[in-house]
Amino acid sequence: MAAQRRGSARNSESAAIERKIKRGHAQRQASAWSGPRGYLLVLMPLAACCSVGWLYLSMDSDITETLVRQGEIVLQPRIFRVPCSEDYKNYKRYPGCTPQTCGRAVTDGVVTREEAQMLRRLAERGLSLGGSDGGASIMDLHSGALSMGKQFVNIYRYFSEQIKEVFSEEDFRLYWAVRSRIQRTIAETFGLDSTHMYLTKPTFFSRMNSTAAKTTHDEYWHPHIDKETYGSFDYTSLLYLSDYGVDFGGGRFIFMDADGNRTVEPRAGRVSFFSSGSENLHRVEKVEWGTRYAITVSFTCDPAHAIDDPTLP
Ligand SMILES: O=C(O)CCC(=O)C(=O)O
Numbered sequence: 001m002a003a004q005r006r007g008s009a010r011n012s013e014s015a016a017i018e019r020k021i022k023r024g025h026a027q028r029q030a031s032a033w034s035g036p037r038g039y040l041l042v043l044m045p046l047a048a049c050c051s052v053g054w055l056y057l058s059m060d061s062d063i064t065e066t067l068v069r070q071g072e073i074v075l076q077p078r079i080f081r082v083p084c085s086e087d088y089k090n091y092k093r094y095p096g097c098t099p100q101t102c103g104r105a106v107t108d109g110v111v112t113r114e115e116a117q118m119l120r121r122l123a124e125r126g127l128s129l130g131g132s133d134g135g136a137s138i139m140d141l142h143s144g145a146l147s148m149g150k151q152f153v154n155i156y157r158y159f160s161e162q163i164k165e166v167f168s169e170e171d172f173r174l175y176w177a178v179r180s181r182i183q184r185t186i187a188e189t190f191g192l193d194s195t196h197m198y199l200t201k202p203t204f205f206s207r208m209n210s211t212a213a214k215t216t217h218d219e220y221w222h223p224h225i226d227k228e229t230y231g232s233f234d235y236t237s238l239l240y241l242s243d244y245g246v247d248f249g250g251g252r253f254i255f256m257d258a259d260g261n262r263t264v265e266p267r268a269g270r271v272s273f274f275s276s277g278s279e280n281l282h283r284v285e286k287v288e289w290g291t292r293y294a295i296t297v298s299f300t301c302d303p304a305h306a307i308d309d310p311t312l313p
């Protein structure tokens with residue numbers, strides 16, 4: 001699928017835009033992170049919003065290629081290679097895990113629609129206990145963080161024993177099964193040793209809708225690089241739990257490449273995964289209607305940043 005090429009003036013303009021975003025990221029990363037800040041970019045400092053805000057507005061009408069449409073069923077990973085960014089020269093290398101080749105891939109063959117539906121119900125139950133006042137809510141089964149109003153609570157502390165009426169052991173077994181299948185698929189696709197990859201935090205369910213943002217936690221649409229935003233990520237995966245064009249409008253995932261945008265349309269059960277470095281600058285389009293559910297499940301090469309699968313306390 002060849003990308004639509006543009007003139008060299010447009011390319012240099014795009015490159016300038018990309019440099020500008022990366023500068024914005026560097027500035028953002030220089031500030032300290034604490035507590036539940038880090039989820040879904042919900043915590044982007046306002047300065048970064050200003051520096052890149054004009055960009056996503058101007059790019060909304062600038063989509064050049066759809067990598068995978070909602071209505072397609074891609075049973076084997078559809079792989080798109082991109083050169084690894086220069087940043088990797090500054091990162092410690094972990095044999096069997098650190099990206100040698102970078103890229104993105106999308107598959108509908110790893111998680112069934114039924115499993116996605118069960119996970120979506122889990123997300124609905126959990127998020128119904130709280131939820132942001134604005135358009136983006138998260139629930140992290142590992143740390144217990146749950147959006148509530150304009151902040152976060154710890155679902156396990158806040159609801160203590162009652163949480164066992166909301167989540168079952170089976171829910172957690174399903175999360176484990178899906179996480180391990182995704183991990184193996186990433187390893188096979190990128191030629192890695194899956195035993196040298198570790199689940200890392202944050203790992204969270206997200207719910208997005210068109211309600212106006214009330215705090216920066218709700219601003220999920222900013223362009224970002226996961227490795228910079230979350231620190232420990234080496235491979236990001238997104239498991240979609242609802243269907244673009246059916247359950248919600250807007251909300252497409254967009255890779256922002258120097259020569260144009262490339263989109264993935266969410267589909268329940270679809271896993272999209274990519275190396276987390278600056279070769280995969282991306283953003284989520286604003287949701288226009290309906291509700292979009294997804295899970296971010298990410299992996300690190302650094303055993304020091306490994307976390308265990310979530311468990312019911
Ligand atoms: O939900 C998505 O499609 C992307 C979310 C994202 O970029 C992230 O969690 O870092």
Ligand SMILES: [Fe+2]
Binds near residue numbers: 224226282
């Ligand atoms: Fe991201």
